Amino acid sequence: MTDALLTNFEAPAKISVRGLKKSFGRNRVLDGIDIDCASGESLVIIGGSGTGKSVLVKCILGLLQPDAGTIRIDGAETVGLRRAARERLLQKVGMLFQGGALFDSLRVWENVAFGLIQGRGMERRAAKEIALAKLAAVGLGPEVGELRPAELSGGMQKRVALARAIAAEPDVIFFDEPTTGLDPIMADVINDLIAKCVRELGATAVSITHDMVSARKIADRIAMLHKGRIVWQGPVVEIDRSGNPFVDQFINGRAEGPIQMEVRAA
Amino acid sequence: MLIFLASIGAVFLGFLAATGRLAVFACRALATACSPPFYLHATLRQMLDIGYFSLPVVGLTAIFTGMVLALQSYTGFSRFAAEGAVATVVVLSVTRELGPVIAGLMVAGRVGAAMAAEIGTMRVTDQIDALTTLSADPLRYLVLPRLVAGLVTLPILVLVADIIGVFGGYLIGVYKLGFNPEAYLVRTHQYLETTDVVSGLVKAAVFGFIVALMGCYHGYHSRGGAEGVGQATTYAVVSASILILVFNYVITAAFFGR
Numbered sequence: 001m002t003d004a005l006l007t008n009f010e011a012p013a014k015i016s017v018r019g020l021k022k023s024f025g026r027n028r029v030l031d032g033i034d035i036d037c038a039s040g041e042s043l044v045i046i047g048g049s050g051t052g053k054s055v056l057v058k059c060i061l062g063l064l065q066p067d068a069g070t071i072r073i074d075g076a077e078t079v080g081l082r083r084a085a086r087e088r089l090l091q092k093v094g095m096l097f098q099g100g101a102l103f104d105s106l107r108v109w110e111n112v113a114f115g116l117i118q119g120r121g122m123e124r125r126a127a128k129e130i131a132l133a134k135l136a137a138v139g140l141g142p143e144v145g146e147l148r149p150a151e152l153s154g155g156m157q158k159r160v161a162l163a164r165a166i167a168a169e170p171d172v173i174f175f176d177e178p179t180t181g182l183d184p185i186m187a188d189v190i191n192d193l194i195a196k197c198v199r200e201l202g203a204t205a206v207s208i209t210h211d212m213v214s215a216r217k218i219a220d221r222i223a224m225l226h227k228g229r230i231v232w233q234g235p236v237v238e239i240d241r242s243g244n245p246f247v248d249q250f251i252n253g254r255a256e257g258p259i260q261m262e263v264r265a266a
Numbered sequence: 267m268l269i270f271l272a273s274i275g276a277v278f279l280g281f282l283a284a285t286g287r288l289a290v291f292a293c294r295a296l297a298t299a300c301s302p303p304f305y306l307h308a309t310l311r312q313m314l315d316i317g318y319f320s321l322p323v324v325g326l327t328a329i330f331t332g333m334v335l336a337l338q339s340y341t342g343f344s345r346f347a348a349e350g351a352v353a354t355v356v357v358l359s360v361t362r363e364l365g366p367v368i369a370g371l372m373v374a375g376r377v378g379a380a381m382a383a384e385i386g387t388m389r390v391t392d393q394i395d396a397l398t399t400l401s402a403d404p405l406r407y408l409v410l411p412r413l414v415a416g417l418v419t420l421p422i423l424v425l426v427a428d429i430i431g432v433f434g435g436y437l438i439g440v441y442k443l444g445f446n447p448e449a450y451l452v453r454t455h456q457y458l459e460t461t462d463v464v465s466g467l468v469k470a471a472v473f474g475f476i477v478a479l480m481g482c483y484h485g486y487h488s489r490g491g492a493e494g495v496g497q498a499t500t501y502a503v504v505s506a507s508i509l510i511l512v513f514n515y516v517i518t519a520a521f522f523g524r
Contacts, residue, residue, distance in 0.1 A: 058395070061395075061398075061399060062398075063395050063398060063399075083403065087401045087403070088401075090398070090399055090400075090401050091401050093399060094399075095395075095396070095399040097392040097395065097396055098392070099391055099392060101391055101392035101393045101395065101396035102393075102396075103388075103393055103396070104387075104393075114400050114402070115400035115401060115402075118303070118400065118401070118402040118407070119400050119401030119402060120401075121303070164400075
């Protein structure tokens with residue numbers, strides 16, 4: 001079934017996931033994920049809370065070790081990579097975490113330049129110039145660079161996190177719930193920035209969200225995750241006529257349908 | 267009966283597993299010291315935090331410990347006319363035992379808790395994952411500088427605490443108990459051997475490593491938001507304190523055991 005769901009993108013798969021499984025104790029979070037993301041494509045994975053979206057991204061990044069399955073980036077297997085090889089791979093990757101995950105003890109520009117200085121050994125002065133340029137790209141002035149993350153609003157923190165994610169001009173960028181906790185206007189600003197940054201870098205983007213406005217704005221293709229499996233995927237323009245009851249219930253925000261929300265712990 | 271034995275076995279196996287995890291964590295962190303990059307600035311900052319900023323609390327504790335020790339020794343020894351041993355008892359007790367143990371416990375409460383809280387907060391807010399995605403090894407960037415700083419700084423702190431503790435005993439001995447200042451200093455120096463000080467400094471290095479290791483380990487493995495960070499902080503202080511007392515015996519037995 002899942003093979004039939006795979007898209008026929010002509011570009012070679014930048015990221016290819018096959019049979020990915022991950023459990024925590026008895027709780028099977030990912031139950032055989034098969035998905036591809038073509039080079040330069042913006043893939044958005046939607047799904048309710050607790051369906052395994054973040055776990056999927058963490059497995060791809062190597063932050064979690066999958067129980068089974070393969071993950072290939074640029075055709076190379078990434079599951080079981082040793083630390084040094086993983087670090088080299090991650091130099092091609094940017095990540096925007098849900099809460100920003102900015103380092104409290106560092107100034108904003110140091111946060112943005114962190115990967116350049118620590119990951120690539122760039123000289124601080126040169127890294128600061130790049131950091132300030134990236135901050136400008138997300139609409140933040142140089143004065144913000146001298147502040148601490150705690151002095152910023154939620155929207156500004158997301159922008160700084162975006163600047164950090166694109167600072168090293170990665171090939172692949174992951175966005176984890178990029179608009180969660182933001183007001184609709186700031187969410188739209190972030191969506192525009194994500195679309196602009198990804199377009200300008202020519203990067204491959206994988207986003208996870210349950211915000212359909214965000215998904216429609218930044219996606220080329222959408223995949224829906226439910227109970228650890230991809231239940232539908234297709235171009236963003238087809239999502240309203242997917243004919244999939246899971247997708248229909250989710251995008252219309254209906255309580256009734258095949259997706260049953262667990263209102264109390266099992 | 268079988269259930270009872272099984273539960274004891276489960277606790278024992280759990281203890282072994284936890285010890286193994288801790289040992290692997292420490293070895294992995296120390297192994298990062300074998301290759302660059304080295305975060306010297308982060309290490310110096312941790313040394314400043316463990317050493318310089320702990321000095322007031324350790325100094326205060328040391329001086330009052332020395333004062334109490336002199337007073338207690340005097341009142342106890344006067345029962346069998348051995349008041350003259352007060353200075354010797356103070357200096358040996360402070361350098362061998364009280365200096366390193368009290369400094370270790372104080373640093374466990376002040377620095378170990380702060381390490382667990384800081385690293386734990388970084389864990390639950392994805393900052394440690396962010397370090398990994400930015401190609402910075404969290405063990406190398408967060409843990410190793412703290413382990414090195416604990417190992418190197420606590421002996422220096424204990425050396426200062428020893429001097430302050432002995433000075434506290436001197437103050438009480440001379441100004442309250444009426445000892446001759448010169449005689450007190452001579453008695454202080456007379457029976458003090460290099461081994462007494464060295465054993466205290468070795469203890470300090472081990473305690474510093476334990477405090478940093480427990481703070482980092484529990485912070486690094488914290489889960490579940492603010493509650494998890496709070497638990498990590500408690501575990502870090504309690505486990506470091508217990509290990510300090512255990513290793514205090516082990517090192518004492520190694521140096522002075524017959």
